[in-house]
Amino acid sequence: xVPPVVPEDVLSQPMLSPLTPAALFLVVxxxxxxxxxxxxxxxxxxxxxxxxxxxxxxxxxxxxxxIGAEAWDRLFGPPRPAALHPFPQLDGARHRAVSTPGxxxxxxxxxxxDLCFALAAEIMRQLRGAVTxxxxxxxxxxxxSRNLLGFVDGTENPVGRVAAEAVLVGDEDPxxxxxxxxxxxxxxxxxxxxxxxxxEAQEKVIGRTKLTxxxxxxxxxxxxxxxxxGPDGTEQRILRAAMPxxxxxxxxxxxxxxxxxxxPSVPEAMxxxxxxxxxxxxxxxxxxxxxxxxxxxxxxxSADFLRTIPARRPPV
Numbered sequence: 001x002v003p004p005v006v007p008e009d010v011l012s013q014p015m016l017s018p019l020t021p022a023a024l025f026l027v028v029x030x031x032x033x034x035x036x037x038x039x040x041x042x043x044x045x046x047x048x049x050x051x052x053x054x055x056x057x058x059x060x061x062x063x064x065x066x067i068g069a070e071a072w073d074r075l076f077g078p079p080r081p082a083a084l085h086p087f088p089q090l091d092g093a094r095h096r097a098v099s100t101p102g103x104x105x106x107x108x109x110x111x112x113x114d115l116c117f118a119l120a121a122e123i124m125r126q127l128r129g130a131v132t133x134x135x136x137x138x139x140x141x142x143x144x145s146r147n148l149l150g151f152v153d154g155t156e157n158p159v160g161r162v163a164a165e166a167v168l169v170g171d172e173d174p175x176x177x178x179x180x181x182x183x184x185x186x187x188x189x190x191x192x193x194x195x196x197x198x199x200e201a202q203e204k205v206i207g208r209t210k211l212t213x214x215x216x217x218x219x220x221x222x223x224x225x226x227x228x229x230g231p232d233g234t235e236q237r238i239l240r241a242a243m244p245x246x247x248x249x250x251x252x253x254x255x256x257x258x259x260x261x262x263x264p265s266v267p268e269a270m271x272x273x274x275x276x277x278x279x280x281x282x283x284x285x286x287x288x289x290x291x292x293x294x295x296x297x298x299x300x301x302s303a304d305f306l307r308t309i310p311a312r313r314p315p316v
Contacts, residue, residue: 010178024116027102034130043309066298071103077315102296139243166237178302181264220281
């Protein structure tokens with residue numbers, strides 16, 4: 001098998017940037033007649049990011065924008081990314097991966113909450129009247145990269161060139177080289193039930209030790225279910241950028257799951273294993289304590305693509 005070629009002559013959006021202590025996720029729908037405004041905001045996103053972050057160069061402010069399947073033709077017309085389609089709803093015997101509306105995703109991150117807030121506020125100001133808000137989540141790093149169930153998250157993320165090969169579209173779709181697909185799901189945790197489990201039982205659900213983050217050999221655990229092997233036996237990789245969020249006063253504790261992939265069939269196969277099960281195992285046991293309340297897929301075009309939007313012929 002020939003290894004994938006990482007497109008190095010195309011400027012991508014910052015999907016591969018390191019995780020930061022703060023993040024903000026916006027999912028919006030483009031209303032009829034709002035297409036021109038949405039195109040303008042996408043085209044000017046890099047400049048807007050620079051303007052907001054200029055006075056805080058150490059803030060590592062960045063934003064990744066994605067476009068959903070139903071919005072792509074309205075905004076850009078053909079051609080369209082080869083594998084772009086709506087998020088597939090999955091109905092398992094006990095749990096459901098819901099599919100929810102969303103035309104645009106803005107994944108904003110920085111070392112400071114105020115920078116995320118400022119950029120999100122300006123994006124929404126410029127989109128006023130052109131979009132409806134579908135979801136907004138302000139997320140944060142929790143202790144040593146732990147989720148609100150107390151376990152370290154994102155341990156097996158690829159890095160460097162391996163990450164680029166897993167995330168960036170190459171010559172298989174030449175019009176969209178340097179882009180990526182991204183799946184997002186918002187999970188709410190039943191922390192009260194989770195905390196009633198002994199630590200040993202929690203570790204069997206996750207497949208890792210809680211204190212030291214060492215992987216355990218537990219068939220059917222969350223780690224086991226989310227390990228996907230290709231036809232040649234190699235592990236299929238995605239880049240996770242999940243982060244915790246919550247409102248303690250509302251009893252809300254959750255994880256915003258976001259996964260970037262060169263081929264969306266990889267994270268979709270993982271979700272099928274999680275929600276539908278795969279012999280000899282059933283569904284992912286974490287779902288007995290975590291409920292998916294959103295599910296959307298987007299294509300993240302390259303930064304070069306966004307810059308050319310004003311010169312592109314808008315769809316008639």
